[in-house]
Structure formats: structure tokens, C-alpha cells
Amino acid sequence: AMEPYCNLSFSSCLLPESVISATELELLTQNVVLAHQETCQFRQENLHVLRWETFSTPEMQSFHHKPMDQMWERCVCHVTDAIQYIVEFAKRLSGFMDLNPNDQIVLLKAGAMELLLLRMSRAFNCYNSTVYFEGKYAQLELFHSLGCIDLISAMFDFCHILGVLNLSEHEIAFYSAMTLLDPCRPWLQDKQKVETLHRKLQVAFRHLLRRTHREGIISKLPHKERLSAICQLHLEKLNVFQQMYPGIAWERFPPLYKELFISEPDNS
Numbered sequence: 001a002m003e004p005y006c007n008l009s010f011s012s013c014l015l016p017e018s019v020i021s022a023t024e025l026e027l028l029t030q031n032v033v034l035a036h037q038e039t040c041q042f043r044q045e046n047l048h049v050l051r052w053e054t055f056s057t058p059e060m061q062s063f064h065h066k067p068m069d070q071m072w073e074r075c076v077c078h079v080t081d082a083i084q085y086i087v088e089f090a091k092r093l094s095g096f097m098d099l100n101p102n103d104q105i106v107l108l109k110a111g112a113m114e115l116l117l118l119r120m121s122r123a124f125n126c127y128n129s130t131v132y133f134e135g136k137y138a139q140l141e142l143f144h145s146l147g148c149i150d151l152i153s154a155m156f157d158f159c160h161i162l163g164v165l166n167l168s169e170h171e172i173a174f175y176s177a178m179t180l181l182d183p184c185r186p187w188l189q190d191k192q193k194v195e196t197l198h199r200k201l202q203v204a205f206r207h208l209l210r211r212t213h214r215e216g217i218i219s220k221l222p223h224k225e226r227l228s229a230i231c232q233l234h235l236e237k238l239n240v241f242q243q244m245y246p247g248i249a250w251e252r253f254p255p256l257y258k259e260l261f262i263s264e265p266d267n268s
């Protein structure tokens with residue numbers, strides 16, 4: 001392939017689209033799709049079969065009567081379990097393991113919850129606005145006892161937008177990979193390397209969309225600001241929860257959740 005064009009300042013190397021060979025494009029597409037397929041907790045068809053199995057009213061009531069801290073602990077455990085799969089997805093993405101360890105952590109810290117929201121849309125039935133939760137599909141109401149219904153409804157709205165687009169597994173795979181390998185994340189040390197990976201994903205994704213006549217979805221995908229706003233709201237709610245139940249987070253939340261979402265107490 002041609003030498004990638006580097007401007008004289010060598011500060012940024014522009015990667016003209018032609019630089020990626022057709023075979024590299026094909027290999028990258030296979031890598032992204034397989035990494036996604038192999039690291040989802042549930043298969044699309046299994047989620048699909050269950051999508052009209054909703055919780056009965058008595059079952060809803062039982063969730064309603066759960067104390068806030070108990071409901072939080074359950075969700076925190078589910079999100080921590082789900083994030084292990086996201087970490088596995090990242091590790092299988094070509095190029096991710098070649099990044100320096102600091103940047104791997106920076107990308108996962110910033111992107112884990114965002115990728116979870118993308119994956120949550122696979123478990124969302126946008127016809128009755130229910131989401132798969134602990135075995136059946138749940139309405140928004142079920143999460144009332146969490147005390148953060150604005151956060152949950154923001155998550156539901158986000159999943160609705162994606163649901164309406166009826167994204168394929170391939171499209172979700174690329175959307176996830178590009179969300180994770182975002183060169184604009186703060187504190188990246190080797191931004192250049194992430195930028196090159198991101199551009200290759202962009203070319204491969206556009207190629208897939210052209211082949212499947214789905215270019216139209218590009219302008220309809222929610223902007224990344226929307227994803228980060230939901231994640232910001234989660235951190236705010238976590239803060240409120242910690243004020244209400246001091247100690248519970250430290251004693252009962254899994255280390256990975258704390259590592260990702262609870263910043264060390266500022267002991268400066």
C-alpha cells in the first residue's frame with residue numbers, strides 16, 4: 001500500500017481512505033462482527049423470542065416494594081457482570097491490545113457504560129417500551145424504587161431511538177467499536193493511534209452501509225453527546241445514592257464498578 005501521507009509537521013498523519021487495502025477492510029469487518037457476536041450475553045434471537053414476556057402486576061409490585069439500596073445493588077451487579085463482556089469485546093478488537101495500558105483503561109472507563117446502552121437496545125422492545133431485566137421484559141415503572149426514574153427514562157428513550165432504526169448486529173458491532181475507540185476521549189496519551197483505528201473503522205462501517213444500502217442511518221444515529229449525557233446522569237445519581245447510603249457503595253459494590261464509576265475520595 002502507499003505510504004500514509006504525513007504532513008511536514010509530523011504532528012498528525014492523515015489517513016486517505018485509499019490507504020486501507022480491500023483485504024484489510026474485509027479482515028477488520030470480520031474482526032468487529034465476531035468480537036461483538038462472541039461477547040454478547042444473550043443472542044439476538046433469544047432476546048427476540050422473549051420480547052412479549054412482560055412482568056405481571058404482582059411481579060411489578062414486588063419490584064416496587066424493594067428498598068432503594070437493594071434495587072441499586074441488584075442493578076450494580078448486573079451492570080458489573082455486563083461490563084465484563086464489554087471488556088472482552090474490547091480485548092478482541094484488533095488494535096485495542098496494541099494500545100498502551102493507560103489508554104486501554106481510559107477508553108474502557110469512558111466507554112463501558114456507553115457500550116452497555118448500545119447493547120441494551122438489543123434487549124429493548126420499542127413497540128411496548130419494555131426492556132429485558134432478570135428474565136422478562138420490564139416497563140419503566142418497574143425501576144421506580146431506584147429513585148432515578150429520569151435516568152432510566154433517558155436510557156429507555158435512547159433505546160427507543162435505536163430500536164426505531166432497527167439496527168442489525170453488524171451495525172451495532174461497528175457503532176460499539178467506534179464508540180469505544182474514540183480518539184476524542186480526554187487523557188489519551190497516544191491519541192494518534194486511536195485516531196488511525198477509528199478512521200479505519202469509519203471506512204469499513206461506511207463500506208458495510210453502502211453494500212447493504214443503509215447509508216441513511218448515519219444521520220439518524222444519536223450523537224455521542226447524548227450517550228455521554230446519560231452516563232453523566234448515572235454518575236450524578238450514583239453520587240446522590242452515596243450521600244443517602246454512605247458506606248453501602250464501598251462495602252457492597254463490586255470492585256470493577258467502583259474502579260470505573262467511583263472516583264477515589266479526594267484526599268489532597
Ligand SMILES: O=C(O)[C@H]1CC[C@H](C(=O)N2CC[C@@]3(S(=O)(=O)c4ccc(F)cc4)c4ccc(OCc5c(F)cccc5Cl)cc4CC[C@@H]23)CC1
Pocket residue numbers: 039040041042043071072074075076078079082085116117119120121122123131132133134143146148151152155234
Ligand atoms: O446481550 C447482551 O450483551 C446485553 C443484554 C442486555 C444487557 C442490559 O441491558 N443491561 C445489563 C445491565 C443493565 S440492567 O439490565 O440491570 C438494567 C437496569 C436498568 C434498566 F432500566 C434497564 C436494564 C444496566 C444496569 C445498570 C445500569 O446503570 C447503572 C445503574 C445502577 F448501577 C444503579 C441504579 C440505576 C442505574 Cl441506571 C445500566 C444498565 C444498562 C444495561 C442493562 C446488556 C447486555
